[in-house]
Amino acid sequence: MKFATACIHVGQDPDPITGATIPPVHFTTTYTLDAPGEGKGFVYSRSANPTRIALEACLTTLENASAASSFSSGCAATMAVLSTLRPGDSIVAYADLYGGTYRIFENISRPNGINTKYAQGTGVADFEQLIDSTTKLIWLETPTNPLLRLIDIEAVSQLAKSRGIAVAVDNTFATPALQQPLSLGADYIVHSTTKYIAGHSDVIGGAVVVKDASLIEPILFYLKSAGGCPGPMDCYMTQRGIKTLPLRMRAHCANARAIAEYLSGRKGIASVLYPTLPDHPDRALAEKQMCGGGGIVSLLLDGGFDATSRFCKSTKLFSLAESLGGVESLINHPARMTHASIPKNVRDAQGITDNLVRLSVGIEDVDDLKEDLDKALAAI
Numbered sequence: 301m302k303f304a305t306a307c308i309h310v311g312q313d314p315d316p317i318t319g320a321t322i323p324p325v326h327f328t329t330t331y332t333l334d335a336p337g338e339g340k341g342f343v344y345s346r347s348a349n350p351t352r353i354a355l356e357a358c359l360t361t362l363e364n365a366s367a368a369s370s371f372s373s374g375c376a377a378t379m380a381v382l383s384t385l386r387p388g389d390s391i392v393a394y395a396d397l398y399g400g401t402y403r404i405f406e407n408i409s410r411p412n413g414i415n416t417k418y419a420q421g422t423g424v425a426d427f428e429q430l431i432d433s434t435t436k437l438i439w440l441e442t443p444t445n446p447l448l449r450l451i452d453i454e455a456v457s458q459l460a461k462s463r464g465i466a467v468a469v470d471n472t473f474a475t476p477a478l479q480q481p482l483s484l485g486a487d488y489i490v491h492s493t494t495k496y497i498a499g500h501s502d503v504i505g506g507a508v509v510v511k512d513a514s515l516i517e518p519i520l521f522y523l524k525s526a527g528g529c530p531g532p533m534d535c536y537m538t539q540r541g542i543k544t545l546p547l548r549m550r551a552h553c554a555n556a557r558a559i560a561e562y563l564s565g566r567k568g569i570a571s572v573l574y575p576t577l578p579d580h581p582d583r584a585l586a587e588k589q590m591c592g593g594g595g596i597v598s599l600l601l602d603g604g605f606d607a608t609s610r611f612c613k614s615t616k617l618f619s620l621a622e623s624l625g626g627v628e629s630l631i632n633h634p635a636r637m638t639h640a641s642i643p644k645n646v647r648d649a650q651g652i653t654d655n656l657v658r659l660s661v662g663i664e665d666v667d668d669l670k671e672d673l674d675k676a677l678a679a680i
């Protein structure tokens with residue numbers, strides 16, 4: 301079955317009892333058994349719920365995986381993967397990381413005896429030099445946020461495999477529509493389904509997807525034991541979003557690319573970061589590893605903090621908001637918003653300077669989006 305078909309049909313068989321074409325949402329915490337210990341495979345909804353199972357089946361197919369487990373948020377999914385580590389184990393990650401993941405690594409894992417070392421470059425050698433006998437996990441986010449650098453999943457996975465280290469890829473930005481990390485050698489995929497997968501900025505969720513079926517057991521054990529399970533309505537809404545994932549990602553990519561080209565070289569813009577632009581440092585890798593540059597465009601404005609702040613509050617269609625991946629366009633000033641918790645000197649060293657703007661380009665008519673950005677540029 302092809303990708304777009306799987307998005308609509310996997311986990312979505314008509315209800316065998318009523319024939320309802322759209323399967324019912326199973327609002328139940330518990331399940332009536334035939335006899336003690338004998339039921340239909342469900343006991344209590346923290347462990348499993350049919351609406352959740354349907355979503356997990358769909359995610360498994362979309363990521364070319366053998367199993368998936370869904371969570372109440374992307375951060376809960378991250379915690380589940382980290383639960384496989386023990387005190388004394390360590391992680392290697394790239395420095396330009398989702399802020400919430402960095403907070404987990406530094407403020408939850410580190411005090412519990414699991415240290416993270418951060419690669420300062422995107423090359424395989426940058427990761428390799430940080431590996432030691434305690435390294436048990438390499439954590440990749442690609443494209444990175446907010447600078448949109450790419451990391452070669454296949455090359456890093458080969459290195460990791462030769463050292464007996466697991467690789468987890470946060471595939472939130474690309475989604476399986478644009479990038480399939482398990483097929484490139486990764487072991488775990490983590491998603492914030494909150495973003496493109498659900499796609500409408502109205503439900504928080506997460507997932508862990510694995511290549512080797514044996515890896516799902518500890519994840520399911522963690523879910524059952526620690527909680528963090530999504531409710532049935534959240535699973536339903538996420539699944540409903542997935543049905544249009546291929547269409548939406550195509551539209552996000554087309555609009556983002558058009559905006560990136562439109563703004564490149566424009567007065568007031570120092571540079572535009574987008575993976576498939578001719579001058580992007582990782583363009584060749586983008587063409588090899590992804591099928592589309594995604595919906596995020598980052599900009600460096602001419603001017604400092606105040607001018608950038610004025611630009612961000614002057615758009616009308618681009619809402620000034622954190623998060624990304626919904627059908628509506630958002631604008632974010634990382635220095636003041638998503639990345640404000642990183643000290644300024646660290647931020648500057650990483651390239652997250654005061655004049656950086658991140659756009660989550662939605663699927664509105666691109667002419668309206670261009671006009672909106674033009675007016676904001678004029679307002680600086």
Ligand SMILES: *Cc1c(COP(=O)(O)O)cnc(C)c1O
Pocket residue numbers: 373374375376398400401441445470472473491492493494495504505506
């Ligand atoms: C939002 C996000 C997360 C965290 O997901 P939540 O659903 O907000 O908990 C993790 N990784 C990336 C790349 C994200 O954008």
